[in-house]
Amino acid sequence: MGDRNFRSILTGSFSTPCADNPTVAMVEAAYRHAGLDARYINCDVKAEHLAQAVAGAVAMEWVGFNCSLPHKVAVIEYLDEVADSARIIGAVNCVSIRDGRLVGDNTDGKGFLASLKGVTDPSGRKVVVLGAGGAARAIAVELGLAGAAHLTIVNRDVARAENVAALVRDNTPCAAEAMAWTGPVAVPEGADILINATSIGLGDGNALPPVNLDTLRSGLVVADVIPNPPMTHLLRTAKARGCTVLDGLGMLVNQGVIGVELWLGKKLDAGVMQRTLQEIFEVPA
Structure with missing residues (x-):
């Protein structure tokens, strides 16, 4: 005892x-x-x-x-x-x-980075991040610290996107720019990774961030931070188009x-x- x-x-x-x-x-x-x-x-x-x-x-x-x-x-x-x-x-x-x-x-960005490394190494990669809220901010900083080559931060309020991009440029070796989200986002041809860091899709398996689906191509890694449902509309569509997908559970x-x-x-x-x-x-x- x-x-x-x-x-x-x-x-x-x-x-x-x-x-x-x-x-x-x-x-x-x-x-x-x-x-x-x-x-x-x-x-x-x-x-x-x-x-x-x-x-x-x-x-x-x-x-x-x-x-x-x-x-x-x-x-x-x-x-x-x-x-x-x-x-x-x-x-x-x-x-x-x-x-x-x-x-x-x-641990927001660290958790995402650990999950991402299970499918690809972000070092030297070009990344498009949808959103400029807390999750996007944490993920962008950790990607910059992990050696990503270039980040494009896409947000409806382009000033918020620029704040995140400036944070990355000022504190990591990574280049970063802001892009206004004024319509379906076309993923640039040279991009390696697309990340949905918005809440679009949380609890709604039919919701889809405004993305030009024709620009989702084989070889692109598409990640979503949404844990519920894990296989979001974005990920289902990306997978059908030959992309490597990563859900938010990881x-x-x-x-x-x-x-x-x-x-x-x-x-x-x-x-x-x-x-x-x-x-x-x-x-x-």
């Missing part, structure tokens, strides 16, 4: 709303598979309560937590240190607590793997996480 430990390692997530976040199921399945007595607690934290939530995590000796909307920028003021890529991106979605010190990182899985490794120094089984999400989203085996 004296050697038994009834105290679980505590991790979790702060966001609002939070009820539709499947990360808790994915991470806890991997904890169980690894034989870890650890919990991932999905917390609905309103913006006005973020400071108390962070202080509570420290007080209860959590080892780390994720931050999702609307906390990715606001949490920075409560941190003792911010990793370089998160500082460039200007947002934090993963916080590690080490000896009472809070260290912020951003990004979500790799975010979990990277986050837990930051917290615990252990690499969890990505396959367990992937299968858990596939069951949740009813993806055929």
Whole structure:
């Protein structure tokens, strides 16, 4: 009896709303598979309560937590240190607590990059990114740091696209330009990778970003950050045209793997996480 430990390692997530976040199921399945007595607690934290939530995590000796909307920028003021890529991106979605010190990182772009490397190396490649929101910003920075040759950021508000392009140019060796999204986007002939980093298609298997489908060609890698449904309309169409496709499940899985490794120094089984999400989203085996 004296050697038994009834105290679980505590991790979790702060966001609002939070009820539709499947990360808790994915991470806890991997904890169980690894034989870890650890919990991932999905917390609905309103913006006005973020400071108390962070202080509570420290007080209860959590080892780390994720931050999702609307906390990715606001949490920075409560941190003792911010990793370089998160500082460039200007947002934090993963916080590690080490000896009472809070260290912020951003695993959005890292998770996508890890997934992308499963199908192609972005080094030296020309990439078109649809969107200029938080996901696009994180992905663009990580692609630049990973050695991509050129990024084209496409957005309806071209000023927001230029902000992301400037961020890449100023902080990485990668060239980057903005393009106004005024109609169906024609993927340039020399592009190697097309990424939908918008929310178009989330929860709607028929929604399709305005893309000139005739410019989707064999050899092009087409990726989507949407995890549900994983096989979006864009990906189904691209696959039918001979493109290599990459769904959003891998990004979500790799975010979990990277986050837990930051917290615990252990690499969890990505396959367990992937299968858990596939069951949740009813993806055929």
